[in-house]
Amino acid sequence: MKIAFLDTVHEVLEKGLVELGHHCDDLTSINNEEVNNVIANYDGIVVRSRFPINREFLEKCSALKFIARSGAGMENIDIDYCAENHIQLFNAPEGNRNAVGEHALGMLLSLFNNLSKGNLEIRNGKWDREGNRGIELDGKTVGLIGFGNNGAAFAKKLRGFDVKVLAYDKYKFNFGNEYVSESTLEDLFEYADILSFHIPQNEETIWMADEDFLNKFKKNIWLINLARGKIVVTAALLAAIKTGKVQGACLDVLEFEKSSFENMFEGQENSDFQKLLNSDKVILSPHVGGWTEESYYKLSKVLLEKITSHFH
Helix, strand or coil, X not given: CEEEECCCCCHHHHHHHHHCCCEEEECCCCCHHHHHHHHHHCCEEEECCCCCECHHHHCCCCCCCEEEECCCXXXXXXXXXXXXXXXXXXXXXXXXXXXXXXXXXXXXXXXXXXXXXXHHHHHCCCCCCHHHCCCCCCCCEEEEECCCHHHHHHHHHHHHCCCEEEEEXXXXXXXXXXXXXXXXXXXXXXXXXXXXXXXXXXXXXXXXECHHHHCCCCCCEEEEECCCHHHECHHHHHHHHHHCCEEEEEECCCCCCCCCCCCCCCCCCCHHHHHHHHCXXXXXXXXXXXXCHHHHHHHHHHHHHHHHHHHC
């Protein structure tokens, strides 16, 4: 097969495909219009998030047999069109799940212990011990929404702490064990101290965490989102932080992200975005929860294994 790489990924994928007898072309340096002009020649494409793989683009891919997405989320791909036209889809949530789990735990511990705030204050000549008194994770109840690769990885990282982990997944059952209790959404509303999202972005989940949703929690909670930005309504989160319903938030993703994750700050005069940036109750990272040296390799390795299994 002839395969086009539209985004840069670890070289193990191209090397493996070439060893299997496929021809690979690097199209990462040409613009979108040039890609559109040549894409009909390819049987497969490898992407991250460079541009939407929508119906308009896919209609130009007359020979396409598969799309390999180096990552977990598939919201930038027209899945319905691919199903209608028998285009096989591969993604690699197994490749970065450990990275996501570690990042979620790191953000939470940083928030609880004011690590970012304290670091910045010391660098600016301020030594405030009392103002940076921390909170311990032990004894808390952590509620997970979604128990796929990433949710399970975060639960695994929590095993070393004296916490109770509740997990709700609309599409999975009988996954509870000695570390995780399978729960209802109502259980999370009742018992959770910490809420962490591990779900894809789709019609069911977009804007899920709105004002009504957040106010259903019996306790004042901490919120973690390493899933997709548009799952959480920023205005609702800010309002909940103001009232104390949300005591703090760890956000690796934002509803204001561009689809390509580039040029994040261009045209961002949105007042809610600015309030997030100025809040000491929020810790932010630039959508790197699954982006480590190790996951960069593993994502491509997983895709290679899946393509090999399917076509060979």
